[in-house]
Amino acid sequence: MNRKLYRAWLTLPALAVTLGLAAPLATAETPEEKGRAIFEEADRRNDGFGDNQGDMLMILKNKRENTSEREMSVQGLEGKNGEGDKTMMVFLSPKDQKGTALLTYQHKDRDDDQWLYLPALKRVKKIASSKKSGPFMGSEFSFEDIGGQQVDDYTYKYLRDEQVDGQDCFVVESYPKDKNSGYTKVITWVDKQHYRTLKADFYDRKNSHLKTLVAKDFNLYLEKFWRPHEMEMVNHQTGRSTVLKQNNIKFNVGLSDDDFTQNSLKRAR
Template identity: 40%
Template sequence: MKIRSKLVLYSILAATLTLAIAAERVSRAASPSGADIARKAAAQLSGYGDQQASLKMILKNAHGNVATRAIRFRTLEDKGGQSYALIIFDSPADVKGTALLTHDKRGGDDDQWLYLPALRRVRRISSSNRTGRFVGSEFSYEDLSGYDAADYHWKRLADRGGHYVIEARPKRSGSGYSRRVLLVSKKGYRIEQITFFDRKNARVKTLSYSRFSRPDGKHERALRWTMVNHESGKSTVLEFSNFRFNQGLTVSQFSKSRLRRLR
């Protein structure tokens, strides 16, 4: 299995922090800028303390063949703004117990380690595989990483019905995309769709968020993410369930030495 670099996990984060960030105060101007919208949308996904959920990953190829994976994830935000994420594989059976730990350092390279039960070894994961595909899915590690709103140039492109259309262009090199276009609801600032454009500015993938719900009555989460690759015809669906917030997770549960003891 290829769980490499920057990976991961954040599957959640993606879900969660999707755009990252710190809940900065956004100007109350009647007409918010692209950056204002991005920050507000990101704020909806952070500030949870700790969260955990189960997720089913459904991989479909162009012929309709389906493979599934069962994953658990946990994330924790500490007061200093650093976040920690853990994903643990429950299936396929040969990778059961494989765990990926990410220490997301704001403004720096993340630390990531992978524990492979078959080898009983913890390996550090390189941060230079951002464009690679995560466990054979249509998500790249980059798609699943939490991203910091400050790392992008934001532009408000248009308003479409009840939605803002905003564009993100990466400030730094290393991204597999020239730009992303996000559809954000005016009410509630929730991200409902992201379209990805490759370096030649061709539309390559679309990620749609659906089945919005408030599992704890407070934090809104999309329980279904659908990523469609327009070039290959393949798709990957993530279905989240059993979301729990603030169960008292601690930083020591996200240490490298803890990886071997995870079950």
């Protein structure tokens, strides 16, 4: 368990995606510039969330539709003065994992710092940050899917406009720069009105279609931040899938740096 955290669920509208600049400008852009502009706008629209918290339920399904569940609670604090965000994730179930907690300091210019607390040993372990493509907690989401990506982590190419469930979307292809990424490309459908990721297709290192993400049940918070209450990731190669549900999302709950120290990691519940 580790690596780039969960801020994504709470802070970014799923995979760090969104829209380009206003339409008039778009005419003069190359597809690469337009693609990047879409993601820059997505990033910009998420500025100023302050702090937030929420509960997550992850439902893992295998080919025979057997399911297992994991529950987590997550708190996030937006970075100030150019610093990255801080995230605390606590595992509530399965019961043998209860009290296991993960603290992440995101950094814009270097690898994130991450610490894992193991309650049975009362031990805090620092975690290496080079793990990206592995599955998160046995789910179909990988660490890089849910990590707080930066716009600069990818290059982009705008492909076309297309509708998803009757909503007009931009379709953008992005290519990870990091050689540790599990993908050669990701195709993302971003809705034109709110710059939310509605759907994404992931291609593995052999460039074959690996997974599809669908986000739905979006709710608006503080009249500004859209959050999907349900996301489903389907793995086409294994037939497995994971549903991730978010509940009790709250903004401005009064969190501060003191809630994101190794001391708070040890008493997280």
